[in-house]
Amino acid sequence: MAICKILIILWYAFNLIIVFFYSIIKVKKKWDVLKLSKILTEEEKLYLKYFKIIFTVILFFSYTSSLSAKTKITWWNYSDEGGGLDSNLRELVQDKFNASQNEIELEIVFKDGNINDNTRTALLAGVGPDIITSSGSSYVKAYHDAGLLLSLEKYSKEYGWKDIILPWAYNTGVFDGEFYSFPSNYETMLYFYNKTLFEENGWKLPTNLKEYEALVQEIRSKGMNAFVYGSSGWQPTHEHLVGNYFNTYAGPENVYKALTGEKKWTDPIFVESIELLKKHMLDGYWSGSLENYYAIGWDDYFSQLTTRKAAMLPIGTWGFGDTIAGFSEISDEFGWSKLPILGNYGGNPNYQLSIGSTMSINAASKFPDEAAKVINWMISDKKRVVELTKNLGFGNWLIPLKYDDKDFSEDIHPSMRDFFIDFSETTGKGDYGYTTWTFYPAEAGSHVWKEMEVVWAGDISVMEYLEEQQKLWDKARSKNALIPVGKR
Amino acid sequence: MNIFLSSNFIKWYFLLPVLIIHFLVIIFPSLTSLILCFTDWNGFGTINFVGLENFRELFDDRVFKKSLKHNLIWTILFLTIPIAVALLGAYLLTGVKRFQLFYRFIFFFPYILASVVNCLIWKYLFHPMHGIGAYFSSLGFDFLTTSPLTNKSTSLYAVAWVDGWHFWGFLVVIYITAMYQVDESLYEAADIEGATKWQKFRHVTFPMIRPTFFFSILIIIIWSVPAFDYVHMLTNGGPAYSSEVLANFLYYEAFYQMKVGYASSIGALMFVYVFLVTGLFGLFRYLGWDL
Numbered sequence: 001m002a003i004c005k006i007l008i009i010l011w012y013a014f015n016l017i018i019v020f021f022y023s024i025i026k027v028k029k030k031w032d033v034l035k036l037s038k039i040l041t042e043e044e045k046l047y048l049k050y051f052k053i054i055f056t057v058i059l060f061f062s063y064t065s066s067l068s069a070k071t072k073i074t075w076w077n078y079s080d081e082g083g084g085l086d087s088n089l090r091e092l093v094q095d096k097f098n099a100s101q102n103e104i105e106l107e108i109v110f111k112d113g114n115i116n117d118n119t120r121t122a123l124l125a126g127v128g129p130d131i132i133t134s135s136g137s138s139y140v141k142a143y144h145d146a147g148l149l150l151s152l153e154k155y156s157k158e159y160g161w162k163d164i165i166l167p168w169a170y171n172t173g174v175f176d177g178e179f180y181s182f183p184s185n186y187e188t189m190l191y192f193y194n195k196t197l198f199e200e201n202g203w204k205l206p207t208n209l210k211e212y213e214a215l216v217q218e219i220r221s222k223g224m225n226a227f228v229y230g231s232s233g234w235q236p237t238h239e240h241l242v243g244n245y246f247n248t249y250a251g252p253e254n255v256y257k258a259l260t261g262e263k264k265w266t267d268p269i270f271v272e273s274i275e276l277l278k279k280h281m282l283d284g285y286w287s288g289s290l291e292n293y294y295a296i297g298w299d300d301y302f303s304q305l306t307t308r309k310a311a312m313l314p315i316g317t318w319g320f321g322d323t324i325a326g327f328s329e330i331s332d333e334f335g336w337s338k339l340p341i342l343g344n345y346g347g348n349p350n351y352q353l354s355i356g357s358t359m360s361i362n363a364a365s366k367f368p369d370e371a372a373k374v375i376n377w378m379i380s381d382k383k384r385v386v387e388l389t390k391n392l393g394f395g396n397w398l399i400p401l402k403y404d405d406k407d408f409s410e411d412i413h414p415s416m417r418d419f420f421i422d423f424s425e426t427t428g429k430g431d432y433g434y435t436t437w438t439f440y441p442a443e444a445g446s447h448v449w450k451e452m453e454v455v456w457a458g459d460i461s462v463m464e465y466l467e468e469q470q471k472l473w474d475k476a477r478s479k480n481a482l483i484p485v486g487k488r
Numbered sequence: 489m490n491i492f493l494s495s496n497f498i499k500w501y502f503l504l505p506v507l508i509i510h511f512l513v514i515i516f517p518s519l520t521s522l523i524l525c526f527t528d529w530n531g532f533g534t535i536n537f538v539g540l541e542n543f544r545e546l547f548d549d550r551v552f553k554k555s556l557k558h559n560l561i562w563t564i565l566f567l568t569i570p571i572a573v574a575l576l577g578a579y580l581l582t583g584v585k586r587f588q589l590f591y592r593f594i595f596f597f598p599y600i601l602a603s604v605v606n607c608l609i610w611k612y613l614f615h616p617m618h619g620i621g622a623y624f625s626s627l628g629f630d631f632l633t634t635s636p637l638t639n640k641s642t643s644l645y646a647v648a649w650v651d652g653w654h655f656w657g658f659l660v661v662i663y664i665t666a667m668y669q670v671d672e673s674l675y676e677a678a679d680i681e682g683a684t685k686w687q688k689f690r691h692v693t694f695p696m697i698r699p700t701f702f703f704s705i706l707i708i709i710i711w712s713v714p715a716f717d718y719v720h721m722l723t724n725g726g727p728a729y730s731s732e733v734l735a736n737f738l739y740y741e742a743f744y745q746m747k748v749g750y751a752s753s754i755g756a757l758m759f760v761y762v763f764l765v766t767g768l769f770g771l772f773r774y775l776g777w778d779l
Contacts, residue, residue: 117743120531142746146532232611235724294638294727295616442530446744457640457728 070105071370075131075359076119079110080396086110088391092384097377104370123148123362130365131374133184134358137172137483138442140181143360145481150361153178155372164379168353168427169400171486172438173360182375185356186400188423189244189435192323193312194305195335203311209249209276209342216285219311228310229286230296238449239436241277241286244314247352247433249273249343252488255434259485261477265470266463269345274455274462276342281456286314290456302326305334314339316354317398317419324413336415338426347431351423354435356396382407390416430488439483441476444469518759525753530746542753552754554729555737558644562733563712565645567705570652574659579689581660582667592664596657603654607721610650611637643723643731651718659704666700667693702769709765713758734758 079086094108109129111118116139122128123143132149134140143149156162156179162170165183173181193205201222206212216226231237246255250269257263258270280286287296287310296304301319304310306326313319320336327334338349361371379385382401386408389397403424408417426432436448447469455465476482491497525542529535546552581591598606613619614635621632636646670693678688694701716735719725725732725740734754742751 114743124532138746142530142532148532235726289634290727291634291638292616295614295635300617442744442746446740450740450744453726453728457730459728 070103071367072105072107073131073367073370073374074129075106075108075133075371075374076111076115076122076129077108077133078115078357079112081110083396084392085396088388089397092388092391093378096384097374100377104367104373106374123364126364128362128364130362130367130371132360132362134181134360136355136358137181137438138440138445140173140358140360141175141481141483142442144175144180148363149180150363150365150368151178151180152182152361152372152375155376159372159376159380161376161379164401166400166402166424166427168432168486169355171484172353172355173358174484181358181360182379183355183357183400184359185396185398187316187318187354187356187398187435188351189240189314189316189339189354190319190351190419191312191314191337191339192305192319193335193337194308194332196332197308197311198335205337206340208340212340212342216280220284224308225284225286225288225304225310227286227312227314228296228301228304229314230293230300232295232297232300234297235453236437236446236449238452239445240314240316241281242274242448242452243352243433243435243437244339245273245277245342246270246436247350248339248341248346249276251341251343251345251347252350252431252433253347254345256485256488258473259434259439259482261473265466265473269343270466271462273343274466278455278462306330306332308332318356318396320413320416320419321392324415334415336419349426350431350433351426352433352435353427354438355400356398383409386412434485439485441473441481441483444472444476447472521752521755522759524749525756527749527752528747529749531742531748532746535749538749542750543757545750546753546757551729551732551737552734555725555732555734558731558733559712559715561644562648562715563709565648566652566655566708566712570656570659571704571708573652574656574663577656577660578663578667579693581664592661595660598654599657601654603717604721606650606654607718610653611635611722614646637723638727640727640730643727647718647722647731650722651715654718662700662704663697666697670696706765706769710762713762 077085077089081087089108089110094106097104097106115133116135119128119132119134123132123146132143134143140149152161152173161179161182166186169183169186170179172183173179191205198204201218203215203218204211206215219226229237229241250273254263254267254269258265258267281290281293284290284292286293287300287304301313301315302322303326305313305323306329313323323334323336338351341347341349359375361368361375365371379399379401382403385397385399385401386403389399390412403420405417405421408420436445440448451460451465451468454460455462524535526537526539527535528538528541577595581588581595584591614621614632614637616622616632616634619632619635621634624631625633636642639646674692674696675688678692683691714735715733716739719731719733719736720739723731725736735758738751738754738758741747741754
């Protein structure tokens with residue numbers, strides 16, 4: 001089909017070029033444009049005749065075959081060939097969906113670079129894919145405000161999505177009372193630690209600030225880094241630490257109040273949280289020093305954890321795949337844990353909620369019903385969802401559905417299964433916090449990590465940092481640019 | 489009608505496709521950007537005209553002032569070290585008879601590598617745990633134990649070093665080409681006079697390559713303004729904006745803060761600066777300065 005279309009385009013282009021150049025020459029020499037045959041030899045006329053017949057036949061067949069073609073649905077997603085995303089999505093989603101029915105042909109197009117930049121440009125031009133991928137709620141909010149997204153409310157009711165998706169995840173896609181975006185990946189923050197190392201040294205995971213600080217000193221006295229973590233290659237890493245300290249020191253209840261405007265970010269509890277983070281950072285909790293933290297990147301995390309140069313790694317669930325892979329090659333075992341509660345208002349150990357990526361339907365899509373069918377197919381079989389995310393090391397396509405034990409096959413790593421189940425139970429009980437990259441509006445969200453370095457450098461105080469943060473929240477609130485936060 | 493069919497006009501018809509592409513890809517977006525700098529557009533929704541508000545906010549923005557200062561430092565750094573190294577390298581290369589092409593390739597090689605590759609190489613060389621510093625530590629020397637890219641006082645210079653390392657090969661090639669244009673008889677005359685190598689460079693080579701030299705000055709000043717890729721990949725303007733430059737700041741404002749109008753005002757000021765510099769060079773030429 002594509003070859004036919006290319007040939008048709010070439011045929012028309014060929015005709016246009018011939019007419020263009022000959023008309024220039026003929027007009028200049030005052031020749032009649034239509035009497036093309038007067039300047040060709042008999043042999044040339046015969047060749048041109050055969051040329052036209054062949055392409056007319058191709059044109060005829062391509063149009064007749066297009067009448068019986070399936071409805072084509074395009075979906076743009078970011079590319080991560082190295083991580084296996086492209087091949088897995090093609091094999092487990094595109095090919096399987098296309099093989100499962102005869103009405104719709106799904107084509108997933110993988111975009112290099114920033115998917116949001118590509119998508120934004122296309123949407124503003126009134127084109128773009130039927131199914132849109134974005135990096136999170138702040139983009140969905142912006143697209144929704146610009147009228148670029150189709151409401152999925154009727155499809156949600158038809159297919160029962162509200163009953164399948166975890167409530168907090170569903171709510172992040174609700175704007176003005178209607179459902180617009182579907183979370184295709186959820187994440188949270190945890191600790192991975194070298195369990196064998198802990199057992200050999202008699203260390204226990206901390207449950208409060210005193211134990212946390214004591215454990216760090218104990219580990220460092222053995223010549224290791226307490227935590228390996230760093231921002232090389234991804235400066236927004238700082239927001240992970242800010243979110244961790246907000247949710248474990250100030251506590252999710254206070255964070256919720258600040259998100260909804262009931263409390264200000266300049267409240268003493270948040271100032272204390274960031275002062276504590278600053279103290280720990282300058283004490284070298286992560287990778288030994290502030291300079292090393294800036295120099296350490298993804299490659300170093302797992303190599304340091306598996307070679308006992310560091311005891312713990314505070315990272316998101318996207319670290320599961322490489323942690324499992326790294327420890328499978330050594331005799332040490334790893335463990336994982338929720339973050340310890342560091343402050344009196346921290347509440348119970350909790351999971352911070354985060355949406356890593358979203359899917360929506362383009363308001364300009366000509367086939368929204370078919371696009372909704374594709375989305376529904378993807379989440380209707382939880383085993384298929386788990387198989388896809390398993391192939392991607394559980395760092396991607398962890399769709400926030402209500403999982404239980406029977407949704408997992410026997411070959412899933414026990415740590416992963418335990419996490420999935422514990423996450424559903426813990427968040428179901430209400431023990432959850434909020435990540436900055438999901439629940440903060442764009443300006444405030446990027447201010448969190450960009451200005452954190454300035455605080456660590458001592459160029460501005462913690463209070464000045466939080467005052468700037470509060471100003472950005474006030475600005476977003478006045479422009480109705482906040483991300484929806486479901487009721488606790 | 490006859491004017492449009494004259495041979496002068498026919499040329500424009502053949503240039504038309506290229507001009508259309510140039511208009512759509514360069515001129516139209518540039519004009520749009522100049523208009524957007526007077527708006528508060530976030531890249532998605534409605535565009536509201538805000539007058540000079542973006543510029544007022546910009547001149548109060550501490551990060552903008554820091555970025556501007558860093559761009560000026562960047563320009564000074566690139567007008568000195570790469571030029572000095574390139575002139576020296578090119579002059580020495582003209583005296584090399586055997587394997588000259590190989591040496592030229594060595595100098596030029598970093599320039600043809602993708603900037604991503606250059607950045608990765610130097611990030612690993614500067615790495616505190618498995619770079620040069622770690623190697624010297626294993627020998628008992630304390631040298632580069634922390635990456636200069638992660639230190640506030642050295643980050644800008646470290647990024648400029650990496651970019652300069654990649655750039656001076658380009659300068660070597662253009663200088664060496666200019667040096668080969670110099671008439672050999674001038675060097676012979678200088679030899680007869682008993683001139684030293686330095687005197688030959690100062691009184692023969694440099695005056696003869698002056699147009700190329702000033703051209704290189706102009707392109708360095710102009711190219712220093714949109715310096716972006718090495719800063720973005722090595723430090724992203726950090727730590728704490730110590731290596732922030734205008735182009736990286738513009739990118740952050742446009743794509744992370746979603747303040748396209750504000751970012752466009754930064755772009756407008758960059759354009760004005762380059763326009764003034766180019767105009768200045770043109771003025772000097774018009775006044776008869778031998779540039």
